[in-house]
Amino acid sequence: MSRDRRRVRHPAPPGRLHAGALAERPRAVVVGGGIAGLTAATALAERGIAVELYERADHLGGRAGGWTATLPGGERVGMSRGFHAFFRQYYNLRALLRRTDPDLGGLTALPDYPLVDAAGRTDTFRDLPAVPPWNALAFALRSPTFTARDLLRLNARAALPLMNVTVPGTYRRLDHLDAAAFLARLRFPAAARHLAFDVFSRSFFAPPDRLSAAELAVMFHLYFLGSAEGLLFDVPRRPLGDLWAAAGRHLADLGADVRTGTPVEAVRPRPHGFTVQTRRGGRPADAVVLALDVPGLRDLVAASPGLGDPEWRGRVAAQETAPPYLVRRLWLDRPVAADRPAFLATGGLPPLDNVSVLDRYDEEAAAWARVTGGSVVELHAYAVPGARGPASARLLRRLHEVYPETEGARIVADLSEWRRDCPLFAPGTFARRPAVDGPVPGLVLAGDGVRVDLPVALMERAATTGWHAANLLLTRWGLAGHPLTTVPLRGRVAVLRRLAGLVPADGQGPSARRA
Template sequence: MTTTVGRDPRRETLPAVPGTARVSPGHRVVVVGGGIAGLAAATGLAERGVDVDVVERRPYLGGRVGGWTVPLPDGSRTGMSRGFHAFFRQYYNLRALLARAESRTGSPLLHPVADYPLVDAHGRLDSFRALPRTPPWNALAFALRSPTFGASALLRVAARQALPLTDVRVPDVYAALDHLDAATFLDRVRFPEAARHLAFDVFSRSFFAPPDRFSAAELAVMFHLYFLGSAEGLVFDVPDRPFHTLWEPLGAYLADHGVRLRTGVAVERIDSGPDGFDVHAGGATTRADALVLATDVPGLRRLVAASPELGPPPWRERIAGLGSAPPFCVLRAWLDRPVDATRPAFLATGGRPPLDNVSVLDRYDADAAAWARRTGGSVVEVHAYAVADGDEPAVRRETERRLWQRLREVYPETRTARAVAEHSVWDADCPLFAPGSFGARPGVTTPVPGVVLAGDGIRVDLPVALMERAATTGWLAANHLLAGWGTAGHELVTVPRRGRNRALRALAARYRTRPGEGGRVAGEHVPV
């Protein structure tokens, strides 16, 4: 199946390795993890005739982009999730996965958000509305019309230090910048303090890490993916259905292809032998010819530690050394009165710790909108992406109190609102892309024949991030196993893998070749 996505004429298609249309009978794969990465891998395998089991410890599909229901005081149940997710239009491989679900529903799952404003501590507002789509004019127009940036600040930027942002190539950018943290890099670039809270800090914290613990190379990849590398535009789409129903059509699609979906079941350990693998989960053992380990980072660490026969010691040490980002908090409240009608669906904030953004769910979520119509209230959500103080009970209480305080500052009409219901989510299961960590990050392929990895914490030498990295590694995991069986894989699509402007590329090349600049990246190259 080939799905055409995107409007950027320079987007790149990575052709699938050729082979037979379907795998020979008898190949069975267990996919551990039913998040985006696991679902992409299962789709890629099942469409080629592989016998697939998906085992997910949560009681629902979607992983960290899944959802569940919670009770409300009136006796009804409503959707809850881990917070807002932006489906950018350059998430080509994720959208190819969702296209399979849409083939079941007959209608689009995603709908556009008109804008996602950014507001700083002084109330200055930046907007992505009506910007040009084509780089570099998109980033230039954003900077020039920004009240926190402007032409004078643009002239003060250290141009030579900023050149790596204009020609991002993976993994080359990691050799140049992975030894730096994002905050230090922005200091070197002389990026305006006020503007960095919006244009960069907001995005780095969306990776669930503060800028001083986030790799400058990852920041550069982010800048390329969302700004200078893509002509898909700077706005995004969101699902209009709650996340606890978002993945149901894809689950039905997989079931149609013979995939067995087991949710609410954790894999305890994996035993390996000369003829395959025994996967122990929920009191049952499943025999598999191959495995896709598509868990989150803590889950991957636990599973490998509990499976002493799986992999050689150096690889196991790399898995054990994977870092997790600080805890995050999502606080959702069902208010007894509406927020102002002009409030956007999503607002990013800078310089207002611990608040990182505010979502008004009844602007886009059908479940929340129905509740708001029924009660005359509104459903509001606030996020703290990276709580550096931890998640002890006292820290949780104080963080949630301050989130409420910040919400009332940003949206003053909520000062008199009463929360009819309130639910919060705390977790610390996102990958940490710390400075210097890229070389040790495990890739899709492993030293264990028949075992591949997938997920947003897995290395892949393409300019992808977040949900798109999860989807891309899932497709790559499936492709690697299929290639081993002589079966055709699936094509991938990516934003251009180098800077779009020839003159800027030439200048960036001179910067990269200066002696003494940058560092060195170790570790395997993951072929695509």
């Protein structure tokens, strides 16, 4: 349940409620079955559009997806690319989830997630005030990584852009800087920098010196300084694959044709639409949604020579991926200590970025732990330098350091995911990102690497671009769109906004009203 009275509701574009009122029912193909593609397909199908969704993997959900794996003992378990936090300010993602779970009973709240550094100092988000800036002040005052001298040394002038984040205004001011340079400009103490800032930047799977300072500022606004929803979050009670399988069934109930294990090979414009090529042949479409990760989008555009002008094609080809990340999930023959949190973030302990104990919240993992007396632990390493093997070994050593009781545990099963498919938001690249509105009529893009001028990030950016992409197509056909909701479009505290310098109203997103 949202508690931020200043959240912003962006009204749905007006129009007819169903394509049945049109002379001819439009056909749309959605390429990609991740969060963005599922959202766009749902938005279109609910308005009566004939939707076909193609996903190259054999499961839905994209990088947040899940599948079934077999353990050495023959047990079938859910597996994924790692822990995902469903924050309360993910309004547009939650709107998708509510299509199949109206009260979001499939999510459960975590009471806290501590942040620990190499010296053993621990910060916590438990019981913080919800409303900015009191949440940030309370966090700093009780943090063991801050001292009174540290607070006095902070460069308040350099921090003012954090107090008046706008999109795209903040990108115009800060996108030329990398996050590491911005942190140095703020004069944050090193330990607090690890815990309060590196945690955010590394959520983008990039080291701070390769991440835009503007992206970091927008993320800080979304989660902390711009929202009263707080920094605590919910997690799925069941394996991640269950969420997206339910979304796929909902699409089928709406009449959509959902095909996994079916990559799209090319998209060819034709006089009144497109031909979407798969191994099964060409499919006609009045509109196409490209909801792909960065490598997939680059490859498909390269294989579709008639799609877009050279300038647009060049921007797509120039999109980069972040460094590799590693997820290692261990089924251990004994439990971790009873006081271990479900999720622990770390700073200054490379390559380990966080540890999750799945049997604290995942019903399937909890059942396995009850039967075996063991535990299910997952280790995450973002922006990994070097090769997979050494990184995996270092991850295990770090686990033994932070949770010493695991050192004598026998590993019953060990599954890993090594991937490099997340977008890189490098300094100076915001203006060159492909936008939701594509280069030819009827072609739109969606995904967490796609530009949308709203304060969103990660899974919420994927869902937001999915709704927005569908709205652009529905408007072309005279059909009603779907509303969007975001955190406030600028800093919450008027006096701090004035100090930072008010940004003109240009680029603050669609016309909006408070919810």
